[in-house]
Amino acid sequence: MTSERHSKTQMRFALIGAHLREEDIAGVSGVEPVLLEKLTLSSIAYDPAAGLADPHVIATASRVRSELLARETFVAIRYGTSVTGPSDALEKCRQFAATWSDLLERCRGTVEMTLKIAGSRASLRPDRMAFASGRAYLEELHRSRSSSSVPPPFRDAVEKRLGEPAVRWRWVRRDDGGLELAFLALRGSLPSIREAGLELKADFPDVPFLLSGPWPLEVFADGD
Amino acid sequence: MATDDRIIVSNDEAALRRSLEFTESMIPERIAADPEIVENGLARLVLSIIELVRRLLEKQALRRMDAGNLSDDEIERLGEALMKLEEKMEEMKAAFGLEGDDLNLSLGPVKTLEGRDER
Numbered sequence: 001m002t003s004e005r006h007s008k009t010q011m012r013f014a015l016i017g018a019h020l021r022e023e024d025i026a027g028v029s030g031v032e033p034v035l036l037e038k039l040t041l042s043s044i045a046y047d048p049a050a051g052l053a054d055p056h057v058i059a060t061a062s063r064v065r066s067e068l069l070a071r072e073t074f075v076a077i078r079y080g081t082s083v084t085g086p087s088d089a090l091e092k093c094r095q096f097a098a099t100w101s102d103l104l105e106r107c108r109g110t111v112e113m114t115l116k117i118a119g120s121r122a123s124l125r126p127d128r129m130a131f132a133s134g135r136a137y138l139e140e141l142h143r144s145r146s147s148s149s150v151p152p153p154f155r156d157a158v159e160k161r162l163g164e165p166a167v168r169w170r171w172v173r174r175d176d177g178g179l180e181l182a183f184l185a186l187r188g189s190l191p192s193i194r195e196a197g198l199e200l201k202a203d204f205p206d207v208p209f210l211l212s213g214p215w216p217l218e219v220f221a222d223g224d
Numbered sequence: 225m226a227t228d229d230r231i232i233v234s235n236d237e238a239a240l241r242r243s244l245e246f247t248e249s250m251i252p253e254r255i256a257a258d259p260e261i262v263e264n265g266l267a268r269l270v271l272s273i274i275e276l277v278r279r280l281l282e283k284q285a286l287r288r289m290d291a292g293n294l295s296d297d298e299i300e301r302l303g304e305a306l307m308k309l310e311e312k313m314e315e316m317k318a319a320f321g322l323e324g325d326d327l328n329l330s331l332g333p334v335k336t337l338e339g340r341d342e343r
Contacts (some may be wrong), residue, residue: 070229128310134303135296141282141306142289180306188231197233208236212230 013043014052015081015089016064017074017216018096020104024072030064034086037097039104041077041089042068052080052135062111069216073108075100076216104219110167110184111214113193115158118208119149119177121187121200149177154200165189182219267320272314275327291342328342 013032022040025031030076036040044064046057061079068074083089126144131137148155158181163169185193197211283303288294294302317323 025336118236128307131303133300134305134307136299136303137307138285138289138299138303141303142286145286189230194231196231197231201233201235202234206236209234209235211231213231 009069009179010047011045011088012048012084013045014057014060014061014079015077015083015093016042016044017068017076018042018093018104019068019072019074020101020108021072024074025068028064028067028071030060031068034089036090036093038101041093042074042154043083046082052082061221063135069111069214072133073104073110074216075103075221076218082220091100103217107167107184107217107220112192112217112220113162113166113183113185113211113213114215114219115181115183115197116174116210116212117150117154117158117179117181119174119179145173146150147177148179148184149174150179151204151207154209155179157200157203161199162193165192168220172219184217184220185214187214250265254331264320268322269318270318271322272327274316275313278306278313281309282306 005106016031018036019025019042020038021032022035025033025040025042028042032045034043036125042064044057044060046052046054046060050057050104058079065076077093081092083092097159125141126137128137131140159169162181162183165185166183167185169181172180172182174180193211193213199210200209202205288302289299298319316328
């Protein structure tokens with residue numbers, strides 16, 4: 001993110017991620033670095049007249065993100081976060097620096113994976129007319145959102161097969177009664193994760209799920 | 225790790241696709257000049273945004289319940305506020321002849337109001 005290469009008045013920068021070490025992003029084509037305390041942010045320059053929806057900008061962001069992930073673990077910054085230059089980037093990200101730094105120290109060498117399991121029912125809401133108190137209504141709303149239509153045997157099998165390669169995991173409820181499992185895994189365990197996914201597919205042919213990754217830190221970037 | 229280490233394993237893809245599919249945009253791309261249609265189109269747009277805020281408030285309330293940092297009094301007041309908000313929304317939807325699905329705001333290629341992210 002240097003003024004020699006881009007006029008600040010002409011270009012904006014789409015932030016890609018936060019990285020523990022500067023060498024984690026060095027040499028990746030198209031990446032503009034900016035230092036954030038102990039971290040380095042990666043970004044790509046784009047013409048604001050074309051905008052972030054420009055296919056070339058999206059393709060560049062995707063390529064850069066993929067190449068950066070191949071290098072080392074980083075915290076993903078949601079696509080669409082753009083800044084005018086280094087000072088703007090620091091202003092927007094300074095508040096997260098300590099959290100990201102701690103997270104990247106702890107999670108270096110891991111990647112994030114997700115397993116989405118589709119729900120089999122529409123979201124059921126309690127009938128507000130049936131409740132005399134706000135507390136009873138909110139508790140029933142909470143209960144209805146906490147339930148899942150995912151078959152317990154499938155969930156057990158997921159924890160058994162993916163629990164071993166997973167360093168940490170977190171179940172997340174979906175509004176449709178489905179579930180998402182986000183987990184961190186060591187990079188070297190990707191082949192065994194793929195194998196576990198294929199076993200789940202063979203053993204539970206009727207359960208709609210999607211196992212995907214590796215991803216940079218996103219779910220786990222929200223903290224515990 | 226190489227850049228082609230991507231893992232994608234899925235099962236029952238038709239059901240999965242139905243679960244994750246995006247709905248068509250409910251916001252009219254153009255608002256016709258007919259006064260009644262204009263009123264209805266704008267109402268749908270405004271109510272969609274109010275519905276988005278209502279759902280965010282609801283999610284936040286449930287998240288705070290999960291965290292266990294709400295007092296009994298706060299739970300009662302939040303629950304009552306959500307009930308009244310839902311009731312008002314029902315009244316406004318009825319006034320403009322709108323159904324719940326009419327307010328499922330499409331947020332573009334990433335997600336809908338009902339859906340989650342693309343990952």
